[in-house]
Amino acid sequence: MATTSRKDSLTYAIVGTGAVGGLYGACLQKAGHTVHFLAHSDAEYIAQHGLEVESPWGDISLPQVHVYSRTNDMPACDVVCVCLKSTMNHLLPRLLPPLLHPGTVILLMQNGLGAEEEMAALFPSALVAGGLCYVASNKAGPGHIRHIGEGNVLLGAHSNGMQDLINRIRSDFTAAGVPCTVDPSLFDARWRKLVWNIPYNGLSVVLNVETDRIMAHPSSRALVADIMKEVVLGNHACGGTIEEGYIAELMAVTDRLKPYSPSMKLDYEAARPLEVEYIHRRPVAAARAAGFEMARVEALAAELEFLDAQRRGEFAADRKTLNN
Amino acid sequence: MATTSRKDSLTYAIVGTGAVGGLYGACLQKAGHTVHFLAHSDAEYIAQHGLEVESPWGDISLPQVHVYSRTNDMPACDVVCVCLKSTMNHLLPRLLPPLLHPGTVILLMQNGLGAEEEMAALFPSALVAGGLCYVASNKAGPGHIRHIGEGNVLLGAHSNGMQDLINRIRSDFTAAGVPCTVDPSLFDARWRKLVWNIPYNGLSVVLNVETDRIMAHPSSRALVADIMKEVVLGNHACGGTIEEGYIAELMAVTDRLKPYSPSMKLDYEAARPLEVEYIHRRPVAAARAAGFEMARVEALAAELEFLDAQRRGEFAADRKTLNN
Incomplete structure (x- = not known):
């Protein structure tokens, strides 16, 4: 070679x-x-x-x-x-x-x-x-x-x-x-992408909408900000240095996007397995090991795992029906 | 009189x-x-x-x-x-x-x-x-x-x-x-009912299933327990005395129930407004005033408010279509 x-x-x-x-x-x-x-x-x-x-x-x-x-x-x-x-x-x-x-x-x-x-x-x-x-x-x-x-x-x-x-x-x-x-810093770079991916991938599946609708309602918009804050604090607990101002920056970027389906929503719609383990569970575990509880992200992970199982169970059932 | x-x-x-x-x-x-x-x-x-x-x-x-x-x-x-x-x-x-x-x-x-x-x-x-x-x-x-x-x-x-x-x-x-x-103690009695109502009413709407499915998947089951724990800690922060063993007791009761639609799920299906304010938001506010953050309950409240608005917006749109 x-x-x-x-x-x-x-x-x-x-x-x-x-x-x-x-x-x-x-x-x-x-x-x-x-x-x-x-x-x-x-x-x-x-x-x-x-x-x-x-x-x-x-x-x-x-x-x-x-x-x-x-x-x-x-x-x-x-x-x-x-x-x-x-x-x-x-x-x-x-x-x-x-x-x-x-x-x-x-x-x-x-x-x-x-x-x-x-x-x-x-x-x-x-x-x-x-x-x-x-x-x-x-x-x-x-x-x-x-x-x-x-x-x-x-x-x-x-x-x-x-x-x-x-x-x-x-x-x-x-x-x-x-x-x-x-x-x-690959470490901070990965966490920076998570600050966006954790809330928008997760909520687009749980709430079954694209990013524009999430941003348009005050409750879900506030939830995005709360989750992002939790991710930034998780990053800090793990020794990272993402500045808090990054949250407002990402939200402003998302406000300017056209209605957007994050990859997890596309996966969900296609009844493909969701990347909950690496996008949600690993950061929760990393923060926990460093002594910080990401309660909102953990709750979101559990909801996603349930919906994933439900969806693919239903999909399997649909396919079975089609095959009969 | x-x-x-x-x-x-x-x-x-x-x-x-x-x-x-x-x-x-x-x-x-x-x-x-x-x-x-x-x-x-x-x-x-x-x-x-x-x-x-x-x-x-x-x-x-x-x-x-x-x-x-x-x-x-x-x-x-x-x-x-x-x-x-x-x-x-x-x-x-x-x-x-x-x-x-x-x-x-x-x-x-x-x-x-x-x-x-x-x-x-x-x-x-x-x-x-x-x-x-x-x-x-x-x-x-x-x-x-x-x-x-x-x-x-x-x-x-x-x-x-x-x-x-x-x-x-x-x-x-x-x-x-x-x-x-x-x-x-009306205070503890209200919180005791909330220990059940907050997770099951909320998750039955967000996950769109009855209680049996919530209890059957390990992720949603663990989430119920986590939310119940948060409510019990909220009660304690507010001066209440609900014992932690109550959580296992309530989950065992729910395991014995037939598949059950909590009232909030029935409201959601009928496109009636959801009781998020008194069931979820008020306990979050009471706990916060006492210095305790109920992060999972607050996140659930935000999801419910979004779904409520979405659902009734759609319902209103449906009705409009019917009237045209």
Whole structure:
């Protein structure tokens, strides 16, 4: 396998060719990188027809891609971009080993807290980093990604001594047309994204509405602010430094958004499992370990877990009915 | 007007001839008391056809009742049973004055916290008491109450020096076939009912299920226990003495119930306003004034207020559509 010297171009594995992995993987391949894609339901389709991305950055059509349906058939790569939903993270201990050589970067392009710690513990010879994707994108069909807007990636090192590698990845993303910056604190960066994700993802499911309705009623608007405050205090309890003014800033940003369905609402509507564990439960557990109770977030997590089970139970029941 | 001497039979006004007022008022009239009923939409119907109660205690048919559509036409009574939903309490300052003579008992047969304090402040010459109704009853149609089960009333004095009067009312209820006891602490009695009402009324609406489903999933079950604990701690902060073992007791009782729709869920389904103010907001405010934050209950209140507004907005829109 290629070693990651300065001269070589980094090779990339995309674990999960969905809304996130399909978009960024296509950008990297178009820019000249060797990219290996792991796909699930549409691996066969992509092998035959390639990958299509509609994007305001310019459409991308890749007639030929390296696509696989199992990582055992894939080569080890320099950067393994984990683009699965965090609800699939229990599969990673089995999926990742064939992709790793000494010094591979496992880049977790996911929401929520705690996955870097898990990967670092599971794969001590890998380097671990996080990638926060501020993107509106979805899967329109087999091998077909529809990127609607934004798309910034915020990178942060979890392992020590990988700053040069992180900067090379940032350069690759930027050269591929993806706005990409490096955050000196992955820890605070993850919590910052949680300040938005915890209330809006959660309440959009529990209240069954988009962000504009949540912001329009004084009770739910105040609840968003209360939850955000709790997340910021949780961050502080864990040693973070998010300033309180960030709350007003995020709420103002959300006020300016068009009516928006957070990813958890889209998952709920599609009867896909909800990312409650990494978005809600892990922060609650981290804060609790530091002596702070995030009561509102914990209550929201419980409601979401109930609704998730209920919804997918009903969905299973619907499918059973259809099959009979 | 009659004075409330030992010899006289107490006269009763029933403010709100619905599921609660219709049942208890009918029992009292059948037992020989003079009862004056305030009705709203079905006053005319009741004037013509009387009042019917189906009940496991024995059906009651009252062809003739004193029924009114405004309290201005009603006589002052010894006991004014307020059987409206607490969502109508803003009407009481206007409704009650014609019914009061010096020493009238205003008996608040409602859920939630804080109405006794309000009535005592508004009507300083009245005596104020609370009546907690443990009853499953609903309005089946005009002048028609369907009492399904239970029906215990727990009475408690709010004003000082009314213990004899409370005991007379208890005797009247008991003689009328209504199981009735007097609680020495109305304060703790109200909070005890809240320990059940706050989680089950709230979550049955937010999660859109009956009690059995809430109890069947580990997340929602744990959330019920967490909320109950918060209510008990709120009670303690306010000087109450509910023992923590009460939580396990209530959960065991609920486990033995058939699938049950709390009144707030029935209200939600009928697009009636939800009793969030007295059941959730007032306890939060009381605890906060005593220095304790009921974060989970406050979050639940905000969700309920949002869903209430959403639901009744939609209902209004539906009705508008029907009218067009």
